[in-house]
Amino acid sequence: MLPVRIGILGAADIAPRALIEPASDIPGAEIVAVAARDLERARAFAEIHGIPRAFGSYEELLASDDVDAVYVPTPNGLHGRWTLAAIAAGKHVLCEKPFTANAHEAREVAAAAQTSGLVVMEAFHNLYHPVTQRLRELIVSGELGEITRVEAEFGFSIADEPDNVRWSLALAGGALMDVGCYPLRLMRALGLGEPSVVSATATEFSPDVDGTMTIELAFPHGVSGRAIGSMQSTPPGMRMSATITGTRGTAVSTFPFLPQLGNEFRITIGDIVRTETVTERTSYAFQLDAFIAAVRDGTRVESDAADAVNTMALIDDAYRAAGLPLREPTA
Numbered sequence: 151m152l153p154v155r156i157g158i159l160g161a162a163d164i165a166p167r168a169l170i171e172p173a174s175d176i177p178g179a180e181i182v183a184v185a186a187r188d189l190e191r192a193r194a195f196a197e198i199h200g201i202p203r204a205f206g207s208y209e210e211l212l213a214s215d216d217v218d219a220v221y222v223p224t225p226n227g228l229h230g231r232w233t234l235a236a237i238a239a240g241k242h243v244l245c246e247k248p249f250t251a252n253a254h255e256a257r258e259v260a261a262a263a264q265t266s267g268l269v270v271m272e273a274f275h276n277l278y279h280p281v282t283q284r285l286r287e288l289i290v291s292g293e294l295g296e297i298t299r300v301e302a303e304f305g306f307s308i309a310d311e312p313d314n315v316r317w318s319l320a321l322a323g324g325a326l327m328d329v330g331c332y333p334l335r336l337m338r339a340l341g342l343g344e345p346s347v348v349s350a351t352a353t354e355f356s357p358d359v360d361g362t363m364t365i366e367l368a369f370p371h372g373v374s375g376r377a378i379g380s381m382q383s384t385p386p387g388m389r390m391s392a393t394i395t396g397t398r399g400t401a402v403s404t405f406p407f408l409p410q411l412g413n414e415f416r417i418t419i420g421d422i423v424r425t426e427t428v429t430e431r432t433s434y435a436f437q438l439d440a441f442i443a444a445v446r447d448g449t450r451v452e453s454d455a456a457d458a459v460n461t462m463a464l465i466d467d468a469y470r471a472a473g474l475p476l477r478e479p480t481a
Contacts, residue, residue, distance in 0.1 A: 154242075154445050155218045157183035157211045159232050161195035162223035164246065168273065169221050170199050172435040178442040185211035208232060212239040219269070219445060222246060225315050227322035227480030230255040233270065237262045242269040242445050244437075248331045248465060249458035251322040251477040256455075256462040263455035269444040272453040272461075274335050275437035280428040281409040286341050288394060288401045293419065295398030297373055300340060302333030304407050305380035305389040309361065316381060319359050322477035326352075326363040326465060330379020332407045334365065334468070335461050336392060337377055339452070343370035347464060350471035355382060358474055365468045409433055 156173070158165050161184060173179040181201050186192035189206030196204040205211040212220070212235055219242035222232050230250035236243045237259075249272045250256040263270035276282055289297055306329070308314050316323045326334070337345050345367040355361030361382040367375035383389050392406040399419035405411045410432040417424050443449040466476050 151178070151446065153178050153180040154442050155180050155182040155216060156244075157181075157185065157214070157217040157220045157241075158201075159185055159208045159211065159220055159222050159236075160224045161186045161191050164223050165221065166199060168223070168246075168275070168434050169244075169438065170201075172432060172438045175435065176438055176442065178446065179438055183211050183214060183217055208235070212236055212241060217241060219243065219441075225318070225321040225323075225480065226327050226477065227251050227320065230259050230479055233259050234262055237266050237268055237270065240266075240268070242441075244271050244273055244441050246273045247335075248272075248322075248327050248462065249455070250462055251479045253459060253462040253466045255479055256459045260455040260459050269441065269451070270455040271441055271444065271451045272455070272458045273437060274332070274453045275433040276332065276336070276407045276409065277339055277452050278436040278440045279409050279433040280436075281403060281406055281413045281433075282336070282339055284415065284426070284428055285336075285392060285394065285401070285403060285406070286339070288415075288417070289340055289342065293399070293417075294394060294396030294401060297342065297394060297396045299374045299376075299395040300337060300342065300393065301376045301378075301395075302336050302392040302406065303378040303389055304329040304332045305362070305378065305383035307381065307383045307386045309355070309382040312356075317355055317359055319356075319477075321480055324360040324363070324474075324477065325355075325379045325381045326360055326468060327477060328379070328381060330360075330363045330365070330377060330468075331461065331465060333377035333379060333392070334464055335453075336406065337367055337375050338461065338464070340394075342373050344460065345369050345375055345464070347467040347471050350468040352472040352474055353382070354474075360472065360474060363468060363472060365471075
């Protein structure tokens, strides 16, 4: 079969590790074009990464008949706009998380996706890695007993980078949008039912922009949860974990959102502690496998547009509970 020809909307820093590198090992994917608002920047990016074509606007790339699908790694506030534009152009879409600026915009995009017949997928890459499947298995197996609480955290620090676009309210920035969405989405993936926000507390980096967000959650049948996202973690360095607590024991996953950095599980049942690991193949490779299978064969993806609406609704609820305004699409 011919490979799926993918174009990139934006010469973004995330694109090499999230798409270009895994595509080099997946025969079904071919990166054929990149667009930037400056043609020279697009050409420079294309030359560095061996991409055949460069465009000086997103619209030109979307109009190309040589592109089957697009990857959208733009700033958060532009995700919805360019996903809608790609759908209108008849392109399949792999859109970086968060899917849109808010749930209202997500519903608009999901409606367009539903009527298009195209694959529109949110890039929660960790969902497609065996590390997430193992977390589900530990819950379903009963080994930990009756589950009482789940917690997940993802944090790092860019507190010394006040001009970083991730802090921009106009670009729908903030810790929850950037990293907090990962533990929040993982809560939905564990098979415990849909969680609801009980409370949320934000530490503001700047007015209305969360530097850290802590969310308390409630699941059906009495299970409680906590999701933490931070872009001002102290001490500096990446912080990441997922913990499942049951009546018989606990399981802790290291690096559940970037399992290629280390995917050890520490499982404690009474006085017995054991460790497990799963594959070191990257979560981005598993994600691209899923996207290509969906485009070629119609295989269902876990993070489709309809699913993204539910995640964005939780994000909105957390911002409301923390007393911060919802993020808005970039004008």
